[in-house]
Amino acid sequence: MNSYREYFTYRNGTLYCEDVPLEAIAKEYGTPVYVYSSKCFIDKFTQLDDALSKHPHLVCYSVKSNSNLNILRMMQSAGCGMDVVSGGEIYRAIAAGVDPKKIVYAGVGKTSSEIELALATGIRMFNCESLPEIERINAIAQNMNKIASIAIRVNPDVEAHTHHYITTGKKENKFGVSLQLLPDITDVLQKLTHVKLTGLHVHIGSQITEVEPFEEACRRALEVMKALRAKGMDECTTLNLGGGFGIEYNDEDGLDIAKWAASIDNTIKDKDIFLIIEPGRYISGSSGALVTQVQYKKKADIKTFVIVDTGMHHLIRPTLYQAYQHIANVTLREGKEIVDVVGPICESGDFFAKDREISYTEQGDYLAVLSAGAYGMAMASRYNSHPLPAEVLVEGDRYRLIRSRETYEDLIARERV
Ligand SMILES: Cc1ncc(COP(=O)(O)O)c(C=O)c1O
CATH class of the missing domain: 3.20.20.10 (Alanine racemase)
Incomplete structure:
Protein backbone atom coordinates (compact mmCIF):
# COMPACT_ATOMS: atom_id res chain seq x y z
CA MET A 1 0.00 0.00 0.00
CA ASN A 2 1.28 3.46 -0.90
CA SER A 3 -0.66 6.16 0.92
CA TYR A 4 -0.03 9.50 2.61
CA ARG A 5 -1.71 8.01 5.70
CA GLU A 6 1.49 6.42 6.94
CA TYR A 7 3.46 9.68 6.90
CA PHE A 8 0.84 12.34 7.65
CA THR A 9 -0.99 11.40 10.84
CA TYR A 10 -3.13 13.04 13.50
CA ARG A 11 -1.90 13.23 17.08
CA ASN A 12 -4.43 14.70 19.49
CA GLY A 13 -6.30 16.36 16.65
CA THR A 14 -3.19 17.95 15.09
CA LEU A 15 -1.81 16.81 11.73
CA TYR A 16 1.84 15.83 11.69
CA CYS A 17 4.30 15.04 8.93
CA GLU A 18 6.48 12.36 10.54
CA ASP A 19 7.16 13.96 13.97
CA VAL A 20 6.59 17.59 13.02
CA PRO A 21 3.23 19.38 13.42
CA LEU A 22 2.29 21.00 10.08
CA GLU A 23 1.08 24.06 11.95
CA ALA A 24 4.62 24.79 13.16
CA ILE A 25 5.89 24.78 9.56
CA ALA A 26 2.99 26.92 8.32
CA LYS A 27 3.61 29.47 11.08
CA GLU A 28 7.35 29.60 10.51
CA TYR A 29 7.43 29.72 6.70
CA GLY A 30 3.95 30.98 5.85
CA THR A 31 1.54 29.47 3.34
CA PRO A 32 1.20 28.05 0.77
CA VAL A 33 4.02 25.65 1.53
CA TYR A 34 4.80 22.19 0.19
CA VAL A 35 5.89 19.84 2.98
CA TYR A 36 7.63 16.54 2.19
CA SER A 37 8.33 13.44 4.26
CA SER A 284 7.18 11.26 -4.48
CA GLY A 285 3.35 11.21 -4.57
CA SER A 286 2.44 10.25 -1.01
CA SER A 287 5.49 12.11 0.31
CA GLY A 288 4.08 15.60 -0.08
CA ALA A 289 1.29 17.84 1.22
CA LEU A 290 0.42 21.36 0.11
CA VAL A 291 -0.39 23.36 3.24
CA THR A 292 -2.63 26.37 2.72
CA GLN A 293 -4.60 28.85 4.80
CA VAL A 294 -8.32 29.56 4.52
CA GLN A 295 -8.75 33.18 3.49
CA TYR A 296 -12.53 33.37 3.36
CA LYS A 297 -15.59 31.25 3.83
CA LYS A 298 -18.13 32.42 1.33
CA LYS A 299 -21.73 31.32 1.62
CA ALA A 300 -23.30 31.59 -1.84
CA ASP A 301 -26.82 30.71 -3.02
CA ILE A 302 -26.38 26.98 -3.29
CA LYS A 303 -22.86 26.35 -2.02
CA THR A 304 -20.31 27.23 0.59
CA PHE A 305 -16.89 28.08 -0.83
CA VAL A 306 -13.77 27.68 1.26
CA ILE A 307 -11.31 30.04 -0.46
CA VAL A 308 -7.66 29.24 0.20
CA ASP A 309 -4.35 30.96 -0.62
CA THR A 310 -3.28 28.45 -3.27
CA GLY A 311 -5.00 26.79 -6.20
CA MET A 312 -4.65 25.34 -9.69
CA HIS A 313 -1.50 27.41 -10.27
CA HIS A 314 0.32 25.44 -7.56
CA LEU A 315 -1.44 22.08 -7.86
CA ILE A 316 -3.15 21.53 -11.19
CA ARG A 317 -4.05 17.84 -10.87
CA PRO A 318 -7.74 18.32 -9.86
CA THR A 319 -8.31 20.66 -12.80
CA LEU A 320 -6.20 18.88 -15.39
CA TYR A 321 -7.01 15.26 -14.62
CA GLN A 322 -10.21 15.55 -12.53
CA ALA A 323 -7.99 14.06 -9.84
CA TYR A 324 -9.02 13.52 -6.22
CA GLN A 325 -6.78 15.07 -3.57
CA HIS A 326 -7.64 14.43 0.05
CA ILE A 327 -8.07 17.62 2.10
CA ALA A 328 -7.52 17.61 5.86
CA ASN A 329 -7.81 20.30 8.49
CA VAL A 330 -4.40 20.75 10.12
CA THR A 331 -6.12 21.24 13.48
CA LEU A 332 -9.31 19.21 13.69
CA ARG A 333 -12.55 20.93 14.69
CA GLU A 334 -15.85 19.36 15.69
CA GLY A 335 -18.25 18.51 12.88
CA LYS A 336 -18.22 18.27 9.10
CA GLU A 337 -19.64 20.29 6.22
CA ILE A 338 -20.05 20.03 2.47
CA VAL A 339 -18.07 22.70 0.63
CA ASP A 340 -16.14 23.59 -2.51
CA VAL A 341 -12.46 24.23 -1.75
CA VAL A 342 -11.26 26.78 -4.29
CA GLY A 343 -8.30 29.04 -4.98
CA PRO A 344 -7.89 32.73 -5.81
CA ILE A 345 -7.32 32.29 -9.58
CA CYS A 346 -9.71 33.91 -12.05
CA GLU A 347 -10.83 30.61 -13.58
CA SER A 348 -13.82 28.44 -12.68
CA GLY A 349 -11.46 25.48 -13.06
CA ASP A 350 -9.55 26.69 -10.02
CA PHE A 351 -10.69 24.17 -7.42
CA PHE A 352 -9.31 21.40 -5.23
CA ALA A 353 -12.67 19.83 -4.30
CA LYS A 354 -16.31 20.22 -5.24
CA ASP A 355 -19.26 19.33 -3.02
CA ARG A 356 -16.84 17.54 -0.70
CA GLU A 357 -17.58 16.71 2.93
CA ILE A 358 -14.59 17.90 4.92
CA SER A 359 -14.02 18.59 8.56
CA TYR A 360 -15.48 21.93 9.64
CA THR A 361 -13.23 24.92 8.86
CA GLU A 362 -13.09 28.57 9.73
CA GLN A 363 -11.31 31.53 8.23
CA GLY A 364 -7.62 31.40 9.19
CA ASP A 365 -7.49 27.60 9.52
CA TYR A 366 -4.69 25.68 7.85
CA LEU A 367 -5.66 22.90 5.45
CA ALA A 368 -3.40 20.21 4.02
CA VAL A 369 -3.95 18.94 0.48
CA LEU A 370 -2.46 15.45 0.69
CA SER A 371 -0.74 13.16 -1.85
CA ALA A 372 0.62 16.30 -3.50
CA GLY A 373 4.30 15.35 -3.71
CA ALA A 374 4.22 14.31 -7.39
CA TYR A 375 3.31 16.66 -10.24
CA GLY A 376 2.48 19.36 -7.69
CA MET A 377 5.31 21.86 -7.34
CA ALA A 378 6.84 20.37 -10.50
CA MET A 379 3.88 21.66 -12.54
CA ALA A 380 3.33 24.88 -10.57
CA SER A 381 3.15 28.21 -12.38
CA ARG A 382 3.06 31.90 -11.51
CA TYR A 383 -0.32 32.41 -13.18
CA ASN A 384 -2.07 35.56 -11.97
CA SER A 385 1.40 36.62 -10.73
CA HIS A 386 1.32 34.58 -7.56
CA PRO A 387 4.90 33.75 -6.49
CA LEU A 388 5.77 30.05 -6.21
CA PRO A 389 5.34 28.44 -2.76
CA ALA A 390 8.10 27.49 -0.34
CA GLU A 391 9.14 23.84 0.09
CA VAL A 392 10.11 22.17 3.37
CA LEU A 393 11.64 18.73 3.91
CA VAL A 394 10.87 16.84 7.13
CA GLU A 395 13.26 14.26 8.57
CA GLY A 396 11.87 12.74 11.78
CA ASP A 397 11.41 15.60 14.23
CA ARG A 398 13.54 18.03 12.18
CA TYR A 399 12.67 20.10 9.15
CA ARG A 400 14.37 22.50 6.82
CA LEU A 401 13.54 24.89 4.03
CA ILE A 402 14.56 23.40 0.68
CA ARG A 403 13.15 26.18 -1.46
CA SER A 404 12.36 29.65 -0.22
CA ARG A 405 9.10 31.33 -1.12
CA GLU A 406 9.37 33.49 -4.21
CA THR A 407 9.05 37.24 -3.83
CA TYR A 408 7.39 39.85 -6.03
CA GLU A 409 10.92 40.87 -7.12
CA ASP A 410 11.48 37.28 -8.34
CA LEU A 411 8.32 37.57 -10.44
CA ILE A 412 9.69 40.41 -12.57
CA ALA A 413 13.42 39.71 -12.23
CA ARG A 414 13.94 38.51 -15.81
CA GLU A 415 11.67 41.01 -17.50
CA ARG A 416 13.29 43.90 -19.38
CA VAL A 417 11.68 47.33 -19.74
C1 LIG B 1 9.20 8.05 -19.88
C2 LIG B 1 8.63 8.23 -18.51
N1 LIG B 1 9.15 7.52 -17.50
C3 LIG B 1 8.68 7.66 -16.24
C4 LIG B 1 7.64 8.53 -15.95
C5 LIG B 1 7.17 8.64 -14.54
O1 LIG B 1 5.85 8.28 -14.40
P1 LIG B 1 5.22 8.05 -12.96
O2 LIG B 1 5.41 9.31 -12.20
O3 LIG B 1 3.80 7.77 -13.22
O4 LIG B 1 5.93 6.92 -12.34
C6 LIG B 1 7.05 9.26 -16.99
C7 LIG B 1 5.93 10.15 -16.72
O5 LIG B 1 5.40 10.84 -17.53
C8 LIG B 1 7.57 9.11 -18.31
O6 LIG B 1 7.05 9.79 -19.33
Whole structure:
Protein backbone atom coordinates (compact mmCIF):
# COMPACT_ATOMS: atom_id res chain seq x y z
CA MET A 1 0.00 0.00 0.00
CA ASN A 2 1.28 3.46 -0.90
CA SER A 3 -0.66 6.16 0.92
CA TYR A 4 -0.03 9.50 2.61
CA ARG A 5 -1.71 8.01 5.70
CA GLU A 6 1.49 6.42 6.94
CA TYR A 7 3.46 9.68 6.90
CA PHE A 8 0.84 12.34 7.65
CA THR A 9 -0.99 11.40 10.84
CA TYR A 10 -3.13 13.04 13.50
CA ARG A 11 -1.90 13.23 17.08
CA ASN A 12 -4.43 14.70 19.49
CA GLY A 13 -6.30 16.36 16.65
CA THR A 14 -3.19 17.95 15.09
CA LEU A 15 -1.81 16.81 11.73
CA TYR A 16 1.84 15.83 11.69
CA CYS A 17 4.30 15.04 8.93
CA GLU A 18 6.48 12.36 10.54
CA ASP A 19 7.16 13.96 13.97
CA VAL A 20 6.59 17.59 13.02
CA PRO A 21 3.23 19.38 13.42
CA LEU A 22 2.29 21.00 10.08
CA GLU A 23 1.08 24.06 11.95
CA ALA A 24 4.62 24.79 13.16
CA ILE A 25 5.89 24.78 9.56
CA ALA A 26 2.99 26.92 8.32
CA LYS A 27 3.61 29.47 11.08
CA GLU A 28 7.35 29.60 10.51
CA TYR A 29 7.43 29.72 6.70
CA GLY A 30 3.95 30.98 5.85
CA THR A 31 1.54 29.47 3.34
CA PRO A 32 1.20 28.05 0.77
CA VAL A 33 4.02 25.65 1.53
CA TYR A 34 4.80 22.19 0.19
CA VAL A 35 5.89 19.84 2.98
CA TYR A 36 7.63 16.54 2.19
CA SER A 37 8.33 13.44 4.26
CA SER A 38 11.89 12.23 3.57
CA LYS A 39 10.99 8.86 5.12
CA CYS A 40 8.28 8.30 2.52
CA PHE A 41 10.69 9.02 -0.36
CA ILE A 42 13.26 6.58 1.00
CA ASP A 43 10.74 3.88 2.01
CA LYS A 44 9.17 3.81 -1.44
CA PHE A 45 12.49 3.71 -3.25
CA THR A 46 13.69 0.89 -0.98
CA GLN A 47 10.48 -1.06 -1.53
CA LEU A 48 10.93 -0.96 -5.31
CA ASP A 49 14.66 -1.62 -5.14
CA ASP A 50 14.04 -4.68 -2.95
CA ALA A 51 11.22 -5.87 -5.22
CA LEU A 52 13.71 -6.20 -8.09
CA SER A 53 16.41 -7.88 -6.02
CA LYS A 54 16.31 -11.07 -8.13
CA HIS A 55 17.50 -9.14 -11.20
CA PRO A 56 20.44 -6.89 -11.99
CA HIS A 57 18.69 -3.53 -11.97
CA LEU A 58 18.67 0.21 -11.42
CA VAL A 59 15.80 2.29 -10.05
CA CYS A 60 15.85 5.68 -11.79
CA TYR A 61 13.71 8.24 -9.98
CA SER A 62 11.65 10.21 -12.47
CA VAL A 63 12.86 13.76 -11.91
CA LYS A 64 9.82 15.32 -13.55
CA SER A 65 7.54 14.27 -10.70
CA ASN A 66 9.37 16.41 -8.14
CA SER A 67 12.67 17.93 -9.11
CA ASN A 68 13.80 19.88 -6.04
CA LEU A 69 17.58 19.64 -5.78
CA ASN A 70 17.50 18.50 -2.16
CA ILE A 71 15.17 15.68 -3.04
CA LEU A 72 17.39 14.58 -5.92
CA ARG A 73 20.40 14.72 -3.60
CA MET A 74 18.59 12.61 -1.01
CA MET A 75 17.57 10.06 -3.63
CA GLN A 76 21.04 9.79 -5.14
CA SER A 77 22.53 9.28 -1.67
CA ALA A 78 20.11 6.38 -1.24
CA GLY A 79 21.54 4.82 -4.41
CA CYS A 80 18.91 5.90 -6.90
CA GLY A 81 19.58 6.76 -10.54
CA MET A 82 17.56 9.40 -12.42
CA ASP A 83 15.17 9.39 -15.37
CA VAL A 84 15.35 12.80 -17.07
CA VAL A 85 13.44 14.35 -19.97
CA SER A 86 15.22 17.63 -20.68
CA GLY A 87 18.53 19.46 -20.57
CA GLY A 88 17.24 21.20 -17.45
CA GLU A 89 16.70 17.87 -15.71
CA ILE A 90 20.19 16.68 -16.71
CA TYR A 91 21.54 19.90 -15.23
CA ARG A 92 19.59 19.35 -12.01
CA ALA A 93 20.67 15.72 -11.68
CA ILE A 94 24.34 16.63 -12.11
CA ALA A 95 23.98 19.54 -9.69
CA ALA A 96 22.57 17.04 -7.18
CA GLY A 97 25.68 14.88 -7.54
CA VAL A 98 24.12 12.02 -9.53
CA ASP A 99 26.59 9.72 -11.28
CA PRO A 100 26.03 10.33 -15.05
CA LYS A 101 26.16 6.56 -15.57
CA LYS A 102 22.93 6.39 -13.59
CA ILE A 103 21.07 8.88 -15.79
CA VAL A 104 18.67 7.78 -18.54
CA TYR A 105 17.19 10.35 -20.89
CA ALA A 106 13.71 10.06 -22.50
CA GLY A 107 11.42 12.47 -24.34
CA VAL A 108 10.03 12.88 -27.87
CA GLY A 109 11.54 16.31 -28.58
CA LYS A 110 15.23 16.28 -27.62
CA THR A 111 16.92 19.33 -29.17
CA SER A 112 20.48 19.30 -30.56
CA SER A 113 21.80 21.31 -27.63
CA GLU A 114 20.16 18.93 -25.15
CA ILE A 115 21.70 15.94 -26.94
CA GLU A 116 25.12 17.64 -26.87
CA LEU A 117 24.73 18.25 -23.14
CA ALA A 118 23.76 14.62 -22.54
CA LEU A 119 26.74 13.34 -24.52
CA ALA A 120 29.17 15.76 -22.87
CA THR A 121 27.81 14.71 -19.47
CA GLY A 122 28.31 11.04 -20.31
CA ILE A 123 24.82 9.79 -19.40
CA ARG A 124 24.11 6.06 -19.33
CA MET A 125 21.69 5.97 -22.26
CA PHE A 126 19.16 7.78 -24.41
CA ASN A 127 15.63 6.41 -24.62
CA CYS A 128 14.83 7.23 -28.25
CA GLU A 129 11.38 7.81 -29.63
CA SER A 130 11.84 8.08 -33.43
CA LEU A 131 14.25 7.46 -36.31
CA PRO A 132 14.93 11.17 -36.94
CA GLU A 133 15.91 11.50 -33.29
CA ILE A 134 18.32 8.53 -33.55
CA GLU A 135 19.83 10.02 -36.70
CA ARG A 136 20.32 13.34 -34.96
CA ILE A 137 21.99 11.66 -31.97
CA ASN A 138 24.23 9.72 -34.34
CA ALA A 139 25.33 12.89 -36.19
CA ILE A 140 26.02 14.81 -32.99
CA ALA A 141 27.88 11.88 -31.42
CA GLN A 142 29.99 11.63 -34.58
CA ASN A 143 30.89 15.34 -34.34
CA MET A 144 31.82 14.88 -30.71
CA ASN A 145 33.71 11.69 -31.44
CA LYS A 146 31.55 9.64 -29.10
CA ILE A 147 29.38 6.53 -29.29
CA ALA A 148 25.89 7.07 -27.87
CA SER A 149 24.25 4.21 -26.06
CA ILE A 150 20.56 4.10 -26.95
CA ALA A 151 17.38 2.22 -26.15
CA ILE A 152 14.39 2.39 -28.44
CA ARG A 153 11.13 3.22 -26.72
CA VAL A 154 8.58 0.80 -28.09
CA ASN A 155 4.91 1.61 -28.04
CA PRO A 156 3.37 -1.75 -27.13
CA ASP A 157 -0.25 -0.62 -27.75
CA VAL A 158 -1.37 -1.66 -24.29
CA GLU A 159 -4.40 -0.19 -22.52
CA ALA A 160 -3.19 1.11 -19.15
CA HIS A 161 -6.67 1.83 -17.70
CA THR A 162 -5.81 5.27 -16.44
CA HIS A 163 -6.80 8.88 -17.29
CA HIS A 164 -6.52 9.44 -21.07
CA TYR A 165 -4.12 12.40 -20.56
CA ILE A 166 -1.62 10.08 -18.87
CA THR A 167 -1.94 7.04 -21.13
CA THR A 168 1.23 6.83 -23.23
CA GLY A 169 1.47 3.31 -24.65
CA LYS A 170 -1.44 3.30 -27.13
CA LYS A 171 -1.16 3.55 -30.94
CA GLU A 172 -2.67 7.05 -30.96
CA ASN A 173 -0.09 8.41 -28.47
CA LYS A 174 2.93 10.39 -29.66
CA PHE A 175 5.34 8.27 -27.66
CA GLY A 176 7.69 5.53 -28.82
CA VAL A 177 7.89 3.42 -31.95
CA SER A 178 5.18 0.94 -32.88
CA LEU A 179 6.08 -2.74 -33.03
CA GLN A 180 5.23 -2.68 -36.74
CA LEU A 181 7.69 0.14 -37.55
CA LEU A 182 10.49 -1.13 -35.33
CA PRO A 183 12.17 -3.45 -37.90
CA ASP A 184 12.58 -0.54 -40.39
CA ILE A 185 14.25 1.51 -37.69
CA THR A 186 16.61 -1.21 -36.52
CA ASP A 187 17.64 -1.86 -40.15
CA VAL A 188 18.73 1.78 -40.51
CA LEU A 189 20.20 1.80 -37.03
CA GLN A 190 22.58 -1.02 -37.80
CA LYS A 191 24.18 1.16 -40.47
CA LEU A 192 24.75 4.11 -38.12
CA THR A 193 28.29 4.31 -36.78
CA HIS A 194 27.95 6.40 -33.63
CA VAL A 195 24.95 4.90 -31.87
CA LYS A 196 24.83 1.51 -30.23
CA LEU A 197 21.52 -0.21 -29.42
CA THR A 198 21.84 -1.40 -25.84
CA GLY A 199 18.24 -1.72 -24.79
CA LEU A 200 14.51 -1.28 -25.13
CA HIS A 201 12.22 1.03 -23.21
CA VAL A 202 8.48 0.93 -22.49
CA HIS A 203 6.41 3.39 -20.48
CA ILE A 204 2.67 2.91 -20.89
CA GLY A 205 1.28 5.65 -18.67
CA SER A 206 0.95 6.96 -15.16
CA GLN A 207 -1.10 6.13 -12.05
CA ILE A 208 -1.64 2.53 -13.21
CA THR A 209 -3.04 0.38 -10.43
CA GLU A 210 -3.31 -3.02 -12.14
CA VAL A 211 -0.44 -5.45 -12.73
CA GLU A 212 -1.76 -6.82 -16.04
CA PRO A 213 -0.93 -3.84 -18.32
CA PHE A 214 2.66 -3.80 -16.98
CA GLU A 215 2.96 -7.54 -17.50
CA GLU A 216 1.63 -7.31 -21.05
CA ALA A 217 3.97 -4.43 -21.96
CA CYS A 218 6.91 -6.31 -20.44
CA ARG A 219 6.05 -9.49 -22.33
CA ARG A 220 5.80 -7.63 -25.66
CA ALA A 221 9.08 -5.76 -25.09
CA LEU A 222 10.79 -8.99 -24.14
CA GLU A 223 9.67 -10.68 -27.36
CA VAL A 224 11.06 -7.75 -29.35
CA MET A 225 14.33 -7.95 -27.45
CA LYS A 226 14.66 -11.66 -28.19
CA ALA A 227 14.00 -11.01 -31.89
CA LEU A 228 16.61 -8.24 -32.04
CA ARG A 229 19.19 -10.38 -30.29
CA ALA A 230 18.46 -13.22 -32.69
CA LYS A 231 19.21 -10.75 -35.50
CA GLY A 232 22.67 -10.16 -34.03
CA MET A 233 22.04 -7.14 -31.82
CA ASP A 234 23.50 -8.91 -28.79
CA GLU A 235 24.31 -5.73 -26.92
CA CYS A 236 20.59 -5.08 -26.54
CA THR A 237 20.42 -6.30 -22.95
CA THR A 238 18.79 -3.49 -20.98
CA LEU A 239 15.05 -3.55 -20.53
CA ASN A 240 13.64 -0.28 -19.18
CA LEU A 241 10.11 -0.92 -17.94
CA GLY A 242 9.31 2.76 -17.34
CA GLY A 243 7.31 4.19 -14.46
CA GLY A 244 3.61 4.61 -13.90
CA PHE A 245 3.15 2.70 -10.63
CA GLY A 246 -0.11 3.91 -9.10
CA ILE A 247 -0.66 5.13 -5.54
CA GLU A 248 -3.69 5.60 -3.31
CA TYR A 249 -5.24 9.08 -3.61
CA ASN A 250 -8.72 8.33 -2.27
CA ASP A 251 -9.87 4.87 -1.30
CA GLU A 252 -8.64 3.07 -4.41
CA ASP A 253 -5.81 0.56 -4.00
CA GLY A 254 -2.44 1.57 -5.36
CA LEU A 255 -0.39 -0.91 -7.39
CA ASP A 256 0.41 -4.09 -5.46
CA ILE A 257 4.20 -4.09 -5.71
CA ALA A 258 4.65 -7.66 -4.47
CA LYS A 259 2.25 -8.88 -7.17
CA TRP A 260 3.96 -6.72 -9.80
CA ALA A 261 7.40 -8.03 -8.79
CA ALA A 262 6.15 -11.62 -8.94
CA SER A 263 4.87 -11.02 -12.47
CA ILE A 264 8.26 -9.58 -13.50
CA ASP A 265 10.03 -12.60 -11.97
CA ASN A 266 7.73 -14.94 -13.89
CA THR A 267 8.07 -13.09 -17.17
CA ILE A 268 11.82 -12.38 -17.13
CA LYS A 269 13.86 -15.49 -16.42
CA ASP A 270 17.01 -14.35 -18.21
CA LYS A 271 19.40 -12.96 -15.60
CA ASP A 272 21.53 -11.30 -18.31
CA ILE A 273 18.80 -8.75 -18.77
CA PHE A 274 19.51 -5.55 -16.88
CA LEU A 275 16.27 -3.99 -15.67
CA ILE A 276 15.59 -0.30 -15.24
CA ILE A 277 12.43 1.21 -13.80
CA GLU A 278 11.53 4.90 -13.73
CA PRO A 279 9.06 5.53 -10.92
CA GLY A 280 8.12 9.13 -10.20
CA ARG A 281 4.74 9.32 -8.49
CA TYR A 282 5.27 6.06 -6.57
CA ILE A 283 8.24 7.62 -4.78
CA SER A 284 7.18 11.26 -4.48
CA GLY A 285 3.35 11.21 -4.57
CA SER A 286 2.44 10.25 -1.01
CA SER A 287 5.49 12.11 0.31
CA GLY A 288 4.08 15.60 -0.08
CA ALA A 289 1.29 17.84 1.22
CA LEU A 290 0.42 21.36 0.11
CA VAL A 291 -0.39 23.36 3.24
CA THR A 292 -2.63 26.37 2.72
CA GLN A 293 -4.60 28.85 4.80
CA VAL A 294 -8.32 29.56 4.52
CA GLN A 295 -8.75 33.18 3.49
CA TYR A 296 -12.53 33.37 3.36
CA LYS A 297 -15.59 31.25 3.83
CA LYS A 298 -18.13 32.42 1.33
CA LYS A 299 -21.73 31.32 1.62
CA ALA A 300 -23.30 31.59 -1.84
CA ASP A 301 -26.82 30.71 -3.02
CA ILE A 302 -26.38 26.98 -3.29
CA LYS A 303 -22.86 26.35 -2.02
CA THR A 304 -20.31 27.23 0.59
CA PHE A 305 -16.89 28.08 -0.83
CA VAL A 306 -13.77 27.68 1.26
CA ILE A 307 -11.31 30.04 -0.46
CA VAL A 308 -7.66 29.24 0.20
CA ASP A 309 -4.35 30.96 -0.62
CA THR A 310 -3.28 28.45 -3.27
CA GLY A 311 -5.00 26.79 -6.20
CA MET A 312 -4.65 25.34 -9.69
CA HIS A 313 -1.50 27.41 -10.27
CA HIS A 314 0.32 25.44 -7.56
CA LEU A 315 -1.44 22.08 -7.86
CA ILE A 316 -3.15 21.53 -11.19
CA ARG A 317 -4.05 17.84 -10.87
CA PRO A 318 -7.74 18.32 -9.86
CA THR A 319 -8.31 20.66 -12.80
CA LEU A 320 -6.20 18.88 -15.39
CA TYR A 321 -7.01 15.26 -14.62
CA GLN A 322 -10.21 15.55 -12.53
CA ALA A 323 -7.99 14.06 -9.84
CA TYR A 324 -9.02 13.52 -6.22
CA GLN A 325 -6.78 15.07 -3.57
CA HIS A 326 -7.64 14.43 0.05
CA ILE A 327 -8.07 17.62 2.10
CA ALA A 328 -7.52 17.61 5.86
CA ASN A 329 -7.81 20.30 8.49
CA VAL A 330 -4.40 20.75 10.12
CA THR A 331 -6.12 21.24 13.48
CA LEU A 332 -9.31 19.21 13.69
CA ARG A 333 -12.55 20.93 14.69
CA GLU A 334 -15.85 19.36 15.69
CA GLY A 335 -18.25 18.51 12.88
CA LYS A 336 -18.22 18.27 9.10
CA GLU A 337 -19.64 20.29 6.22
CA ILE A 338 -20.05 20.03 2.47
CA VAL A 339 -18.07 22.70 0.63
CA ASP A 340 -16.14 23.59 -2.51
CA VAL A 341 -12.46 24.23 -1.75
CA VAL A 342 -11.26 26.78 -4.29
CA GLY A 343 -8.30 29.04 -4.98
CA PRO A 344 -7.89 32.73 -5.81
CA ILE A 345 -7.32 32.29 -9.58
CA CYS A 346 -9.71 33.91 -12.05
CA GLU A 347 -10.83 30.61 -13.58
CA SER A 348 -13.82 28.44 -12.68
CA GLY A 349 -11.46 25.48 -13.06
CA ASP A 350 -9.55 26.69 -10.02
CA PHE A 351 -10.69 24.17 -7.42
CA PHE A 352 -9.31 21.40 -5.23
CA ALA A 353 -12.67 19.83 -4.30
CA LYS A 354 -16.31 20.22 -5.24
CA ASP A 355 -19.26 19.33 -3.02
CA ARG A 356 -16.84 17.54 -0.70
CA GLU A 357 -17.58 16.71 2.93
CA ILE A 358 -14.59 17.90 4.92
CA SER A 359 -14.02 18.59 8.56
CA TYR A 360 -15.48 21.93 9.64
CA THR A 361 -13.23 24.92 8.86
CA GLU A 362 -13.09 28.57 9.73
CA GLN A 363 -11.31 31.53 8.23
CA GLY A 364 -7.62 31.40 9.19
CA ASP A 365 -7.49 27.60 9.52
CA TYR A 366 -4.69 25.68 7.85
CA LEU A 367 -5.66 22.90 5.45
CA ALA A 368 -3.40 20.21 4.02
CA VAL A 369 -3.95 18.94 0.48
CA LEU A 370 -2.46 15.45 0.69
CA SER A 371 -0.74 13.16 -1.85
CA ALA A 372 0.62 16.30 -3.50
CA GLY A 373 4.30 15.35 -3.71
CA ALA A 374 4.22 14.31 -7.39
CA TYR A 375 3.31 16.66 -10.24
CA GLY A 376 2.48 19.36 -7.69
CA MET A 377 5.31 21.86 -7.34
CA ALA A 378 6.84 20.37 -10.50
CA MET A 379 3.88 21.66 -12.54
CA ALA A 380 3.33 24.88 -10.57
CA SER A 381 3.15 28.21 -12.38
CA ARG A 382 3.06 31.90 -11.51
CA TYR A 383 -0.32 32.41 -13.18
CA ASN A 384 -2.07 35.56 -11.97
CA SER A 385 1.40 36.62 -10.73
CA HIS A 386 1.32 34.58 -7.56
CA PRO A 387 4.90 33.75 -6.49
CA LEU A 388 5.77 30.05 -6.21
CA PRO A 389 5.34 28.44 -2.76
CA ALA A 390 8.10 27.49 -0.34
CA GLU A 391 9.14 23.84 0.09
CA VAL A 392 10.11 22.17 3.37
CA LEU A 393 11.64 18.73 3.91
CA VAL A 394 10.87 16.84 7.13
CA GLU A 395 13.26 14.26 8.57
CA GLY A 396 11.87 12.74 11.78
CA ASP A 397 11.41 15.60 14.23
CA ARG A 398 13.54 18.03 12.18
CA TYR A 399 12.67 20.10 9.15
CA ARG A 400 14.37 22.50 6.82
CA LEU A 401 13.54 24.89 4.03
CA ILE A 402 14.56 23.40 0.68
CA ARG A 403 13.15 26.18 -1.46
CA SER A 404 12.36 29.65 -0.22
CA ARG A 405 9.10 31.33 -1.12
CA GLU A 406 9.37 33.49 -4.21
CA THR A 407 9.05 37.24 -3.83
CA TYR A 408 7.39 39.85 -6.03
CA GLU A 409 10.92 40.87 -7.12
CA ASP A 410 11.48 37.28 -8.34
CA LEU A 411 8.32 37.57 -10.44
CA ILE A 412 9.69 40.41 -12.57
CA ALA A 413 13.42 39.71 -12.23
CA ARG A 414 13.94 38.51 -15.81
CA GLU A 415 11.67 41.01 -17.50
CA ARG A 416 13.29 43.90 -19.38
CA VAL A 417 11.68 47.33 -19.74
C1 LIG B 1 9.20 8.05 -19.88
C2 LIG B 1 8.63 8.23 -18.51
N1 LIG B 1 9.15 7.52 -17.50
C3 LIG B 1 8.68 7.66 -16.24
C4 LIG B 1 7.64 8.53 -15.95
C5 LIG B 1 7.17 8.64 -14.54
O1 LIG B 1 5.85 8.28 -14.40
P1 LIG B 1 5.22 8.05 -12.96
O2 LIG B 1 5.41 9.31 -12.20
O3 LIG B 1 3.80 7.77 -13.22
O4 LIG B 1 5.93 6.92 -12.34
C6 LIG B 1 7.05 9.26 -16.99
C7 LIG B 1 5.93 10.15 -16.72
O5 LIG B 1 5.40 10.84 -17.53
C8 LIG B 1 7.57 9.11 -18.31
O6 LIG B 1 7.05 9.79 -19.33
